[in-house]
Amino acid sequence: MNTEKRNIAPIIEKEENHLPNILSDQDLKDFKLMVNELRDTWTKKQLYRTETEMRFSVLNDLIYPTKASKYWQCVREQNSFLQSLMSISLKTKKNNVEIKKLEKKIKTEKDPLEKELHQIDLDEKVYKKASLELDAKDRMRELRLWSEIKKELDDGSFDTKDVNTHQLDSYHKQYQNKIKNLTPNSSEAEITNVVGQLKSIERIKKDGRIGYNEPKAISSQKEK
Numbered sequence: 001m002n003t004e005k006r007n008i009a010p011i012i013e014k015e016e017n018h019l020p021n022i023l024s025d026q027d028l029k030d031f032k033l034m035v036n037e038l039r040d041t042w043t044k045k046q047l048y049r050t051e052t053e054m055r056f057s058v059l060n061d062l063i064y065p066t067k068a069s070k071y072w073q074c075v076r077e078q079n080s081f082l083q084s085l086m087s088i089s090l091k092t093k094k095n096n097v098e099i100k101k102l103e104k105k106i107k108t109e110k111d112p113l114e115k116e117l118h119q120i121d122l123d124e125k126v127y128k129k130a131s132l133e134l135d136a137k138d139r140m141r142e143l144r145l146w147s148e149i150k151k152e153l154d155d156g157s158f159d160t161k162d163v164n165t166h167q168l169d170s171y172h173k174q175y176q177n178k179i180k181n182l183t184p185n186s187s188e189a190e191i192t193n194v195v196g197q198l199k200s201i202e203r204i205k206k207d208g209r210i211g212y213n214e215p216k217a218i219s220s221q222k223e224k
Contacts, residue, residue: 047138048081051145059149062181065173068158068166071150075163078146085139092132099125172201 019028031038049058058077064070102122109115159165175198182191 042134047135048142054142054145054149062177063174064170065177066158066166066170067153067155069170069174071153071158071160072163072166074146074150074153078143078150081139081143081146085136085143088132088136088139092129092136095125095128095132099129168201168205172198172205175201 019031023031054077059070059073064073099122102118102125105118106115106122109118154160175194178194179198182194
């Protein structure tokens with residue numbers, strides 16, 4: 001996708017003619033002085049998380065204390081952005097068809113007012129198109145970053161095929177961290193939850209499996 005596709009300069013220039021209807025003379029003058037700055041803002045604005053935010057906030061060491069837990073959170077995050085990107089793609093396809101329909105209406109419409117309304121609808125769709133393309137670009141940026149971080153974390157020390165494999169060790173470390181952060185001011189419910197889950201994890205690790213009683217088969221025949 002080239003920069004031109006996401007360019008809203010023509011939209012801003014077109015709307016400048018209508019701004020006197022909603023802005024005072026001074027506001028309009030200030031807006032015109034900021035046009036180049038606003039175009040730049042549109043292009044470089046942050047939509048989603050930066051790499052810094054991804055590394056320290058999303059993959060924070062308290063919640064994801066192991067490389068494996070960080071890796072699998074990357075998988076979840078990346079999948080979420082993939083689904084969003086596919087949704088944007090479908091919305092863009094629909095929006096593009098609506099643009100074509102409006103262009104067709106404008107060509108055939110005889111009533112000047114109806115034609116003007118169609119043109120306004122078209123301007124909205126063109127703006128929406130630029131917004132969707134900018135959204136897609138930033139989602140793609142984050143998809144790439146999650147991919148890079150996954151590669152960094154994958155050092156061969158954990159299973160990258162089955163998410164369940166790492167969880168006992170990762171959760172064990174996570175709840176050990178949580179225990180250390182409990183204070184005399186922690187609520188009884190919080191303490192019970194953290195201590196209870198840590199003890200459960202330690203029991204499961206000791207047993208070597210998740211304990212349960214296998215249900216007995218129910219006979220379909222009545223006892224004689």
